Amino acid sequence: MKLTKLLATAAVAMGLATTAMAEKTKVGFIYVGPVGDGGWTYEHDQGRKAVVAEFGDQVETVYQENVPEGADAERAITQMALQGADLIFTTSFGYMDPTINVAKKFPNVKFEHATGYKTSDNVSIYSARFYEGRAIQGHIAGNMTESNIIGYIASFPIPEVIRGINSAYIHAKKVNPDVQFKIIWAYTWFDPAKEADAAKALIEQGADVILQHTDSTAPQAAAQAAGNVVTFGQASDMGEYAPFPRVSSIIDDWAPYYIARTKAVMDGTWETKSTWDGIGAGMVGIGEISDRVPADVKAEALAMKEALASGEYHAFTGPINKQDGTPWLAEGETADDGTLAGMSFYVEGIEGDVPN
Numbered sequence: 001m002k003l004t005k006l007l008a009t010a011a012v013a014m015g016l017a018t019t020a021m022a023e024k025t026k027v028g029f030i031y032v033g034p035v036g037d038g039g040w041t042y043e044h045d046q047g048r049k050a051v052v053a054e055f056g057d058q059v060e061t062v063y064q065e066n067v068p069e070g071a072d073a074e075r076a077i078t079q080m081a082l083q084g085a086d087l088i089f090t091t092s093f094g095y096m097d098p099t100i101n102v103a104k105k106f107p108n109v110k111f112e113h114a115t116g117y118k119t120s121d122n123v124s125i126y127s128a129r130f131y132e133g134r135a136i137q138g139h140i141a142g143n144m145t146e147s148n149i150i151g152y153i154a155s156f157p158i159p160e161v162i163r164g165i166n167s168a169y170i171h172a173k174k175v176n177p178d179v180q181f182k183i184i185w186a187y188t189w190f191d192p193a194k195e196a197d198a199a200k201a202l203i204e205q206g207a208d209v210i211l212q213h214t215d216s217t218a219p220q221a222a223a224q225a226a227g228n229v230v231t232f233g234q235a236s237d238m239g240e241y242a243p244f245p246r247v248s249s250i251i252d253d254w255a256p257y258y259i260a261r262t263k264a265v266m267d268g269t270w271e272t273k274s275t276w277d278g279i280g281a282g283m284v285g286i287g288e289i290s291d292r293v294p295a296d297v298k299a300e301a302l303a304m305k306e307a308l309a310s311g312e313y314h315a316f317t318g319p320i321n322k323q324d325g326t327p328w329l330a331e332g333e334t335a336d337d338g339t340l341a342g343m344s345f346y347v348e349g350i351e352g353d354v355p356n
Contacts, residue, residue, distance in 0.1 A: 025266050027051060028085035029063040030076055032092035033190035039215035040189065040235040040252070041065065044091045044114075047254035054259045058266065069094025077102040081109050087265045089258065090114065092189065093158055099123060110270050112261055115160055117341060119272050126257055129278030130160065131340070132308045133250035134167040134211075135315040136286055136301050137232045140248060141209045142172030142179050143297045144230050151202025152183045153195060153212040153219055157355045159343045161213050166347045167315050168211055171304075173349055181350055182207055192218035203229055210245075220246055230292075237287040248301070249287030256282065276337065280309040316340065321348040 029048050033041040048061050062085065067076045073095045080088055081102060087110045090099045096116035103111045103123045115127045141150050150172060154161050165183065172179045182205050184198040195214045199222035202210060209230040212219045217238050223229035223245040231241065233249025257275065264270035277283035286305050289298045307313035318329030323346040329335060346354060 024058060024060050025055070025087065025262065026060045026062065026083075026085045027262055027265075028080040028083075028088040029061065030067050030073065030080065030088065030090045030092075030095060031063060031065040032067060032069065032094070033215050034065050035063070037190050037215050038217045038236055038238060039233075041091070041215065043236050043252045044089070044254055047258040050255035051258050051262050055262065055266070059262065067095075070098070074098035074101055077111075078105070081106040085109060087112070087262060087270075089261075093156070093160065110261075110265055119274065121272060124261070124271075124273050124275070126275040127160070128252055128283040129276060130250060130252075130284060131163040131167040132278045132315050133284050133286060134164040135171045135308065136304055137211060137248065137250070138168035138171030138173075139175060139304060140289070140293055140297060140301050141168065141211065141230065141232075142174070142176035144247070144293065145172075145176065145179060145209045147206045147208045148176065148178045149180050149182060149206040150209045150211065151199070151205070151207030152181055153198045153202070153210065153214050154183055154185045155189050155213050156187060157185065157344075159341060162346070162354060163340055163343050164213055165350070166343070169350055170316070170320065170347060183350075183352060185355055186214055188214065190215040192216040195219050196222045199223060200226075217241065233287055239287065242288070243290035244292045246290070247293050248289045251285035251287050253282055253285050276341075278308065279305060280311065322346075323348055323350060 031041045035041055035045040051059060052061055064076050067073050069092060077098055089112045091114045093115045096113055096118055099111050099113045100118050103120055107122055111123045113125050116125050119125055152165055169181050182202055186194050186198050188194050195216050196218040199210055199219035203226050210219055210223050211232055212234045220231050220238055220241040223231045229245055230247055231245040233246050235252045237249045237251050238246050289301055314334040316335035318333040319331045320329040322328045325348060
C-alpha cells in the first residue's frame with residue numbers, strides 16, 4: 001500500500017514537473033556579431049541575461065551569434081522557430097525581410113525585429129533614438145577637436161546611420177563653425193580589422209576625434225595607440241578606454257524592453273507594436289563624461305541630455321538645410337518621425353555623397 005502511494009506521489013510530481021517544463025517560455029535571440037564584441041551584440045545579450053534574471057525558471061533563452069544578414073539569417077531564424085521558440089528577437093537591420101518571411105511560416109511565434117520598419121500580425125519592431133546620443137557626442141567633439149577634422153566610421157548607408165552622422169555634424173558645427181567631417185563607410189557592423197584600418201586612415205587625414213557606428217572596440221584601440229585622439233563608446237560604454245581616448249559613450253539599454261515583451265508573451269497580452277524610444281525612456285544612455293572633457297563643455301552636454309530627455313529640445317530643430325542648400329526645416333521647426341525614419345540625405349555642410 002505504501003509503495004502504491006509512493007509511486008502515485010512520484011507520478012504526480014513528475015506530471016507537475018513535465019507541466020512546468022511545458023509552460024516554460026522559450027525566448028530566442030539572433031545576433032549579428034559575437035556576444036563579446038564589447039558593443040552592439042554585447043548589450044543585446046545583456047538584455048537576454050536580464051530576462052533570465054527577471055523570470056528565472058519560467059523562461060529558457062537561446063541565442064545564435066555571428067549570423068550574417070540575408071539568407072543565412074532566414075535559416076537561423078527558421079531553425080530557432082522549429083526548436084520551439086515562443087518569442088524571437090532579431091537584432092540587426094538586415095534581418096528585416098528574413099524575419100518577415102519566417103514569421104509568415106510560424107504564425108503562432110512572436111517576432112521582434114530591431115531597427116527595421118516592417119511589421120505583421122506577429123512581428124513588432126523596436127529601435128532607439130541613437131541620434132539623440134549623437135547630438136551630445138557632436139557637441140563634445142566640436143568643442144574638443146583642435147584640427148577641426150572629425151572622423152566618422154559608418155557601417156551601412158541606412159537611415160539610422162545617416163541620422164547619426166547628421167545629428168553629430170549639426171551639433172559639432174553649432175559650437176565650431178570650422179569643423180569638417182570625414183566619413184569612411186566600412187560596410188560592416190563588426191570587423192575589428194576593417195574598423196581599425198578606417199580609424200587609422202581617418203587619423204592620417206588629420207582627424208583628432210573619431211566617432212563610430214560600428215560595433216567593436218578596434219577604433220578605440222587605434223586611437224589609443226595614436227595618442228591625442230578623442231573617441232566615444234558605441235552601443236556599449238567601452239569604459240576600458242576611459243578616461244581617454246574614450247571620453248563618453250552611447251549605451252543601448254534593451255533590458256526593460258526585453259523583459260516587458262517577454263512578459264507580454266507569457267501573460268497573453270503581446271500585440272504588434274512599433275517602439276522608438278530615446279534618452280527620456282532610458283533606452284539610450286549616455287556614458288560617464290570623463291574629466292578629459294572641459295568642465296563647461298561637460299555641463300553643456302549634460303544640460304542637453306536633460307533637455308532631450310524631457311522633450312524640451314529636439315536634436316533636429318531648424319533652421320537646417322539639406323546638403324544641396326535647399327531648405328529642410330525652418331527656424332524652430334522640428335523633424336517629424338516619418339522623415340527621420342527614412343532619412344537618406346546629408347545636411348548642408350557635409351562633404352561627399354551618401355552611397356547607394
